[in-house]
Amino acid sequence: MSLTSGMEWAPPGVDTATPSIARVHDALLGGTENFAVDRAVARRLKDAVPEVVNLLWCNRAFIGRVVDFLVREAGVRQLVDLGSGLPTIENTHDVAQFADPSVRVVYVDIDPMVEPHARALLGGDARVAAITADVRDVDAVLGHPELVRRIDFSRPVGLLAVGLLHLLPDRDDPHGLVRQYMDVFAPGSHLAASTMLATPGPGANPKATALEAMLQATMGTGYFRSREEITRFFAGLEPVEPGIVHLPEWRPDERLPGPLDTWEELLLGGVARKR
Template sequence: MDLGNEYEWAPPGVDPTQASVARVHDALLGGMENFASDRAVARKLKDAVPEVVDLVWCNRAFIGRVVDFLIREAGIRQIIDLGAGLPTVENTHEVAQFADPRSRVVYVDVDPMVEPHARALLNGNPYTDAITADVRDVDAVLGHPALRRLIDLSQPTAILIVGVLHLLPDQEDPHGLVKRYMSALPKGSYLAASNMLASANPKAQALEAMLHATMGTGFFRDRDSITSLFDGLVLVEPGVVHFPEWHPDERIPGPLATWEELLLGGVARKP
């Protein structure tokens, strides 16, 4: 595909010359919903940390295990997936509705490509929808008519904000953002959250530097800062851990790989 034709199919509101997080993520997963600018960033990230593709799949696997837990063990039937990105495989609604076909899921992303592609995948699914909104605007997200059609905010609801908070600088108060979402939900609701872990790990330093160089974002945080995202909530065992350590499908075979130490997250219940 030449550059001119590629730009012809860009939907309204999308600048194909500017890489987006959702489309770079799609490119790393081998998807087709991305542009040359996104693929260029994906290549640079892979050059900096060759395991970044494994990291993205690790993130997807964590979300899958979290959603399965929320439906099968926590009794949650409503999920809001913030910064959901473009559809891939084992999407949140697929995992949730495999466990209970009436589970309700709303995807939220600021990239205008996400909503139409998600809706095409949903193919009229009555219990799932996608909206275009900035996750930082809590009122706009929770007040969106499409979300309100599916999600009853007076009932326990799960917020997924996985792979998002490391995109927000401290000045945008990611901790406060999480608290605003959780304060709008009733007791018995759940939070699943994560952040890239700041450390002396050379892969962490290389990935953070490349994210800043290519996307102007990427704010890795220490363990205490990530753990404090769950202040006031009751953490689900084993607490805030590296992704492969959270409810693994199989016993973890020995020490984690260096790249597996880059992600830290957990799940907690609002008491």
């Protein structure tokens, strides 16, 4: 993203002086769609928790297993991916359409860089769209013409809120936001979510303490929650086995070799069905 003058080019509306969650995520994964300010934050996060890159790949692997389950086993044929971030590899639509090419996917992210990059990646696939919107504005997201064109609210929808909810403070009422989305969707819809786990007290996970502090220091966000608070995101829904667990434990592709590492205990996630 650098010009020969050393200045960084950005699409209209993109602030290159302020770090973005989507671009920091891209920098941590070795992508190129980021700026110096994002790379600086990525370095600080890795200094605080060197396994943060492993954590992100663990989260992406969870998305892949979830999407495969939703399409192959739950019969869901339309997905809304909230806080999707910049495209990488094995994106939601890649996994979904490998299982069934008819699946429709809408990516939603507040970062204005996501939509044009996703559009270029999609190559005109009419079944998939990326929209720029704030997930906290439920009406704007669900009323967006590109989403309405692809998502039939009378049929089951898979709502993905993976790696998103710990970015929303309590004042944004993230539990209420999840309910608002799920209330609109038809019975048979599924919620898939993962978020950072807080472990206060004598048994606190030092990785969680370090990462939460660094996220708030660098990005002004990062709100880790207790197991009870995370479970409440799925309130009123029917949990899919194995329930709300550490991500490596959710339907792993192969048997886990042994106890989880400390960094693997940072995220909880699961899937639940609307009756």
